[in-house]
Amino acid sequence: MNILFIGDVVGRAGRQVLAQTLDRLVDHHQVDLIVVNGENAAAGFGLTADIVREFFDLGVDVITTGNHIWDKKEIYDTLDREPALLRPANYPEGLPGRxxxxxxxxxxxxxxxxxxxxxxxxxxxxxxxxxxxxxxEQIRGETRIILVDFHAEATSEKVALGHYLDGRVSALVGTHTHVQTADEYIMAGGTAYITDAGMTGSLDAVIGIRKELAIERFLTQLPVRFEVAKKDPVLCGVLFAIDEKTGRATGVSRVREELVSR
Incomplete structure (x- = not known):
């Protein structure tokens, strides 16, 4: 079976390129399950119930997130109601969602x-x-096919968790840093791995943010209100091929689609 994972969707530009390319990708790669990281989909920071519905209407099966899932409180009720919307599991007990x-x-x-x-x-x-x-351990009795979205900053932490889980999950995909890495491979125990799936958003930007604003912050070290960039949207993701009987990965490849306006 084939699982398509799409990296952090950033703002309207990211949602637009997702909407315009997803059906073609699904048909071309014969995708069985679509997982999208949506934590930056609402103007670059957080997620709303309307965008969750927008993703599901496009055919997305599961939405993963990260540290920005808490940026918009209106999503809290949706986290409790929608089982296909996930937030990182290692937050303290008692928080909304799963x-x-x-x-x-x-x-x-x-x-x-x-x-x-x-x-x-x-x-x-x-x-x-x-x-x-x-x-x-909790879900192993239901399925041998397990995908992990590890939303993390440090490459070393992502690689370490990949090796730690090798042979116990089908695939581990890193998110958060918004830059697609070129280290996809299948580990010795059969787990497919990539350090970062990349970003789905504006290419003419600094990890999805208007480049002028990001440069200003670096130059001045003063607070600058970030805004999402819109030009030249690109979709980045990873395609995983998984053996349905064993749960072991049989293939992993990067996916990249551009809608270039220049």
């Missing part, structure tokens, strides 16, 4: 999806390694 789910494809194949957040250069959360242990 960090794991098992979902069925149109052919009835069950796929587990786990959402975790890193701790290096980020928040002081529960250990993502130990939380992964717990969640894998």
């Amino acid at each position: 960090g794991v789910g098992v979902y069925s494809t149109s052919a009835g194949i069950k796929v587990g999806v786990i959402n975790l957040e890193g701790r290096v250069f980020m928040k002081n959360l529960e250990c993502p390694f130990r939380e992964a242990d717990r969640l894998i």
Whole structure:
């Protein structure tokens, strides 16, 4: 089976390129399950209920997120109501939402999806390694096909978790840094890995933000209100091929689609 994972969707530009390219990608790659990281979809910071519905209407099966999921409080109720909208599982107990789910494809194949957040250069959360242990054990009885979205800053933390989970999950995909990496491969135990899926948003930008504003902040070190860039949207993601019987990955490849206006 084929799972298409699409990296962090940033603002309207990201949503537009997703809407214009998703059907073609699904048909071309014979995709069985679509997972999208949507934590930056609402003007670059957070997510709204309307955008969640927009994604599902496009055919997205599961939405993962990260540290920006808490930026818009209006999403909190949706996190509790919508089982296919995930937030990182290693936040403290009692918060809205969930960090794991098992979902069925149109052919009835069950796929587990786990959402975790890193701790290096980020928040002081529960250990993502130990939380992964717990969640894998929780869903292993339902399916051997498990995808992990690890929303983390440090490359070393992502690589380490990939090796730690090798042979126990089908794929681990890194998100958060918005730059697609070229290190996709299948680890010794059969887990497909990539450090970052990349960003779905404006290419003429600084990781999705208007380049003028980002440069101003670096030059002056003063607070600058960021705005999402709009020009030259690009979709970045990863395609995973998984053996349905064993849950082991048989292929992994980067995906990139541009809508260039220049």
